[in-house]
Each structure stands twice: as C-alpha cells, then as structure tokens.
Amino acid sequence: MGSSSGRRVGRPRAAQRPDSGLEPRAELLAAAAELFTTRGYAATTTRVVAERAGMRQASMYHYVSGKEELLAQLLESTVTPSLVCARELLADDTRPAEGRLWELCRTDVELLCAGPHNLGGLYLLPEVRTERFAGFHAVRAELKDGYRQLIAATAAGGALAKSGLDLRTDLVFGLIEGVILVHRSDPERPVSEFARATADAALRIAGA
Structure with a gap:
C-alpha cells in the first residue's frame, strides 16, 4: 500500500x-x-x-551524522535569515544607514526570539567554541560585519576611527545577542516589544 x-x-x-x-x-x-x-x-x-x-x-x-550535526544546523538556522536581511539592507543605499541599521537590529532580534524554542540560548554552549562549528562562526562573522558596515555608513560611524568603529560594532552585536538571555528570563513579553526597544538602544550605542 x-x-x-x-x-x-x-x-x-x-x-x-x-x-x-x-x-x-x-x-x-x-x-x-x-x-x-x-x-x-x-x-x-x-x-x-x-x-x-x-x-x-x-x-x-x-x-x-549525529548530535553535533543537528546542533550545527540549528545554530546556522538562527543566523542565516538575519544575514540575508543584512545583505539586502546593505544593498539598499536609497535609505539612510540609520534606518537600515535600526531595521536590521529589529529583524535580527525577532528572528532570534522566533519559534517555540529559544535556539539562541544554544550560543552559550561550551561545545559551540570548537572547530566543528566553524560554519556557524563564519556565518555569524559575516552578519557581524554587516552590522559594522551599516554603523560605518551612519553619520556618527563615519567619523569614528577603526578602533572606535570596532568597539561600537562589538557593543551593538553584543546587545542584540544579549536579548537571548533577557527573553529566556521573560518569555511572555511580546517579541516585537523586545525588538523595537533593542533597536532603539542599538542606535544610541552606535551614536546614530
């Protein structure tokens, strides 16, 4: 049958x-x-x-192949959609960089917190630091560079020295991923509320 x-x-x-x-x-x-x-x-x-x-x-x-492959795929699934968004925003030079940066921050937070399971919490696993997860780290690094380029394109970012731009990028990226912990401790709060508040805070950190 x-x-x-x-x-x-x-x-x-x-x-x-x-x-x-x-x-x-x-x-x-x-x-x-x-x-x-x-x-x-x-x-x-x-x-x-x-x-x-x-x-x-x-x-x-x-x-x-086993548990590691499953974890690697889950980790990459939390970053790849945000990277697609970052590429689209970087290519759209018809809009001010400040607005595009805000949109990336909001979208990234919503994607990180989406779904029934807090997959972003898996970033904190010690196993994730190993070479087995190089693919995830490469995608994550490209996403972070997208943030860096958008910050650099803002009026405030354009005036920064390289060390200052790198610091602002680290702080903004850290803020976005830090929402994982906040959301885990307050899962009932609407994700859209997290996303907008985080995007607002990120622009202040970036000086935009």
Whole structure:
C-alpha cells in the first residue's frame, strides 16, 4: 500500500511523535531543537532525539551524522535569515544607514526570539567554541560585519576611527545577542516589544 504522507518507507519508526508531515531530517531537527533547549545538549542522547522524532536510533544515521550535526544546523538556522536581511539592507543605499541599521537590529532580534524554542540560548554552549562549528562562526562573522558596515555608513560611524568603529560594532552585536538571555528570563513579553526597544538602544550605542 502506498504512503500518502510522503514519508520514506522500509525503516521501522517508533510511535513517539504525532505525524507532523515533516521530512525525516526536518523532524530530527525539530526534535533536537525541543530537547536541546529543554533538557540541555549534554543531557540529550541521539537515541532520545531519534525516539522523539518517531524513529529508531539506527534510522537516524541515514539522515544526519549525529548530535553535533543537528546542533550545527540549528545554530546556522538562527543566523542565516538575519544575514540575508543584512545583505539586502546593505544593498539598499536609497535609505539612510540609520534606518537600515535600526531595521536590521529589529529583524535580527525577532528572528532570534522566533519559534517555540529559544535556539539562541544554544550560543552559550561550551561545545559551540570548537572547530566543528566553524560554519556557524563564519556565518555569524559575516552578519557581524554587516552590522559594522551599516554603523560605518551612519553619520556618527563615519567619523569614528577603526578602533572606535570596532568597539561600537562589538557593543551593538553584543546587545542584540544579549536579548537571548533577557527573553529566556521573560518569555511572555511580546517579541516585537523586545525588538523595537533593542533597536532603539542599538542606535544610541552606535551614536546614530
């Protein structure tokens, strides 16, 4: 009998998770996001991730190499949309840099705090400092450089020496990522409120 859900067949799956309609890899990422942010990365085994996704541990390795790959993909998923936004804003020189910087800050905060799980909190894991997560760090560094370019393009930023521009960029970027902790301690506050307030504060730090 054919499957109407579009799932691959032939590998046994445990009945731990309702049928979400996701492809197996996406289902594993969803399960990992939930478990890493609620139980903790170190405390979560690949077996538990597989069971939460509704499959056996052996089947999981048909889709991902292990727990580190899942974490790397989740981390990159928190940065890539913001980087796309930064590239678009950098290319739009018809608008003042101050407005584009504010928009990037607001959008970045909303993306960091989006979704049912606080994936930004995974940035704080000690494991993330290792070479295995070089891809995440490269994307994050490009996003940070986007902030730097927008700050430099503002009237105040254009008057800064390189050391001053680097400091302002570090402070603004640190403020944006620091919202992760604030949001974790106050999850009921509307994300849009966090986003607007953070963008306002970022422009003051940038001197714009």
